[in-house]
Amino acid sequence: MLGLAVAAWAGAGAGRWQGWWSVGGALVLAAVLGLALRRRSGSGLGAALAGVLVLAAVGGVTVLRLEQVRRGPVAALAVERAAVRVEGVVVSDPREVQGRFGSTVVCRLEVRSLTGRAQTFATRTTVLVVGDTAWLEAPLGSRVRTTGRLGPADDDVAGVLASRGPPEAVAGPDPWWRAASAVRASVRAAVAHRPADQAALVPALVDGDDAGLDEQLAADFRTTGLTHLLAVSGTNLTLVVGFLLLLARTCGVRGRWLYVVGALGIVGFVLLARTEPSVLRAAVMGAVGLVGLGVDGRRRGPRALGVAVVVLLLVQPGLAVQPGFALSALATGGIVLLAPVWRDALARWLPRVAAEAVAVPAAAQLACTPVVAALSGQVSLVAVAANLAVAPAVAPATVLGLGGGLVGLVWAPAGRLLGTLAGWCVAWIVAVATRAADLPGAAVGWGSGALALAVLTLLVAAVAVAGPVLLRHPVTGVGCCLLLGLVVAVRPPQPGWPPRGWVMVACDVGQGDALVLAADGGAGVVVDAGPDPVALDRCLDRLGVRTVPLAVLTHFHADHVDGFAALFEGRAVGAVETTSLQDPPEAVQAVSEIAAAHGVTPTVAPYAVPQQVGDLRLTVLWPPPGAPETGPGDGSTANDASVVLLAEVRGVRLLLTGDVEPHGQAALARTWPDLRVDVxxxxxxxxxxxxxxxLLGLGARVALVSVGADNDYGHPAAEALGPLVAAGTRVLRTDTGGDLAVVVDGTSLATVTVGGL
Known part of the structure; x- marks a missing residue:
């Protein structure tokens, strides 16, 4: 069954990227195998034939789904960017998203009727709606009408609808959706009086509602391997349904009626957490995990996992390309394949309960490690310990939070009491996440390149094989735990990092900019702070930067300033310079408040006035005097007002350009016509x-691109990088190379990447 699961996954991918050709090829191969099987029977041929048939079936379903989405009237009108009037049902909770240019609301709408280009169509196709905050009043399950303009979509939806104005309500949600929404609202109300992190985390534990969760706390959860607590997982379902069954037993329910209670609990939980593919996937994988740890789990668990993957991909083939599905399937695979072996090895010298408590999160985390590294570029070393530490609080927090929501519907004060108890449990989880994330070796930057991931996969396989042997004896088992604790408490050195003679490093901070220029004596000039203070803090720590004589913020967009507070984490900051355009105002205020709290007042970067910081000579080339100090809120205007900085050190000239747009670049070409740089x-x-x-006229030998993996903007574009590569420029990217260093050795210029170490 595991082989068939792999075949199903391959079929979903082949159908998505190769279309009917892959299905036809699979059917031809199946026919050949069928004829061979008739002439000579064999289990190997039979298994191969079954795998090819599953591949063809899942591939065919995938192609049919995509054809339904991409070749229907909605997709055709989306390609034409037609103005349309639609009526449909809201099939996901409207969610407010903070973008570069303000807040918008996104949700999915199942279109039932669409009018565009003087034609009306009846359909059942899903579109992604992007609208204003009025869409927050359109609850899940409601039927609405709206107008707007369709556009093409890259996701498994027929198009993106830019809505004009508020939606017009046609009919309210069905009773079960109203009931589920009432419980979700009651859960939030039960903890609304608690501190912000508790008020956000309790609903996330109960039903996956993570709205309002602080980004810094979410980053700590990612670092410590606790992200699964912020989304609906099999654990949520097990805890909720288990609590209901226990309550039913207490009330005297026995026999088959317990199955009825369990079934009702599953249905209720799915409605509460929303009937999205991720919720259904979590429910199925949770059940498989229980089978794997139950009686005869070593035999039944892998079979159940294989069946689950095949069925899920037949029902929802789009899951095949979702990271959450891969992580869930791998974690479940680790539980059913590795955890029993590790548990039995540990049980030789530990109580069985303790052995299982260690083996389950360790096996799940190990199986997911390569995919997590591919997504984040890092490997968490505290994930197992953090999951063990929070385990005693997860169940009571989930059950008490749900109880607070249910009781709060009847009597609000009692609901708040249970919410308070849930908040106390969650406080422990928050403390573990924040404290563990601050440990020097909480996570190791690994990189997401092909070579780095291949090496990591081999290491994971080696640990999976050697784990039971090492854990079977208390000396080697405890020794491994102590060694891991030492690595976590003392930051492991990265060989060759920082490289000798580095003059600039582009920090891998995700989708944003954070550059460090080397100054004298462990000091560094920081240009932009990226979107993530944790990532910037770690980059500066790896470089040994303890003093920041100057920080320059090229402009005030979130991906350049949200990590600003990290500069003051145990470091002395001398001065902060910014662009003259004070936009957006809220970001300007946040930067000013953080700087003022540390006795620093930001000033405008002086145009064309050379500044000397140790060996560094810095000159601002843009924006010129007279540039506007306020803008219309247009993101392009703020980008074009980016500080463009020329740095000269040890005979190397580096041009740091922020997000300056083509208009500003053309003006720079006119103002500085003879500008030539090395980097x-x-x-x-x-x-x-x-x-x-x-760009080509600058004659750069090296070009660095600060960009986040799998970002939503299509960065970097081949149209931008292709001409540079063709001109002989070496192009490096943080999404594939991690931290990027420019190194000067005598008169030679070189580059080093973390991902290439």
Whole structure:
């Protein structure tokens, strides 16, 4: 069954990327295998035939689903960017998203009727709606009408609908959706009086509602391997249904009626957590995990996992390309394949309960490690210990939070009392996450390149094989735990990092900019702070930067300033300089408040005035005097007001360009016509909107691109990087190379990447 699961996964991928050709090829191969099987029977041929048939079936379902989405009237009108009027049912909770240019609300709408280009169509196709905050009043399950303009979509939806104005209500949600929404609202109300992190985390534990969760806390959860607590998982379902069954037994329910209670509990939980593919996947994988740890789990668990993957991909083939599905399947695979072996090895010298408590999270985390590294570029070393530490609080927090929501519907004060108890449990989880994330070796930057992931996969396989042997004896088992604790408490050195003679490092901070220029005596000039203070803090720690004589913020967009507070984490900051355009105002205020709290007042970067910081000579080339100090809130205007900085050190010239747009680049070409540099920080994360003659005219030998993996902006664009590569420029990207260092050795210029170590 595990082989069939792999075949189903391959079929979903082949159907998505190769279409009917893959299905036809699989059917031809199946026919050949069938004829061979008739002439000579054999279990190997039979298994191969079954795998090919499953591949063809899942591939066919995938192609049919995609054809339904991409070739229908909605997709055709989306390609034409037609103005339409639609009526449909809201099939996901409207969610407010903070973008670069303000807040918008997104949700999914199952279109039932659509009018566009003087034609009306009856359909059942899903579109992604992007609208204003009025859409927050359109509850899940309600039927609405709206108008807007369709656009193409990259996801498994027929198009993106930019809605004009508020939706018009046609009919309210069905009773079960109203009941589920009432319970979700009651859960939030039961903890509304608690501190913000508790008020956000309790609903996330109960039903996956993580709205309002602080980004810094979410980053700590990612670092410590606790992210699964912020989303609906099999654990949630097991805890909730288990609590209901225990309550039913207490009330005297016995026999088959317990199955009825369990079934009702599953249905109720799925409605509460929403009937999205991720919820259904979590419920199925949770059940498989229980089978794997039950009686005869070593035999039944892998079979159950294989069946689950095949069925899920037949029902929802789009799951095959979702990271959550891969993580869930791998974690479950680790539980059913590795955990029993590890548990039995530990049970030789530990109580069985303790052995299982250690083996389950360790096996799940190990199986997921390569995919987590591919997504985040790092490997968590505290995940197992953190999961063990929070385990005693997860169940009571979940059950008490749900109880607070249910009781609060009847009597609000009692609901708040249970919510308070849930908040106390959650406080422990928050403390573990924040404390563990602050440990020096909480996570190791690994990189997400092919070579790095291949090496990591081999290491994971080696640990999986050697684990039971080492854990079977108390001396080696305890020794491994002590060694891991030492690595976590003392940051493990990265060989060759920072490289000798480095003059600049582009920190891997995700989708944003954070650059460090080397100054004298362990000091560093920081240009932009990225979107993630944790990532910037770790980059500076790895470089040994303890003093920041100057910090320059090229402009005030979140991906350049949200990590600003990290500069003051155990470091002395001398001065902060910014662009003259004070936009957006809320970001300007946040930067000013953080700087003022540490006795620093931001000033405008002086135009064309050379500044000397140790060996560094810095000159601002843009924006010129007279540039506006306020803007219309247009993101392009703020980008074009980015500080463009020329740095000269040890005979190397580096141009740091922020997010300056083609208009600003053309103006720079006119103002500084003879500008030549050795290293270029490519503007705007490698956006396709560039002044190509100016970029090529700089003559850069090295170009660095600060960009996040799998970002939603399409950065970097081949149109931007292709001409640079063709001109002989070496292009490096943080999403594939991790931290990027420019090194000067005598008169030679070199580059080093963390991902390449």
């Amino acid at each position: 270029l920080k490519v503007p705007h994360h490698g956006s396709r909107y560039q002044d190509e003659p100016w």
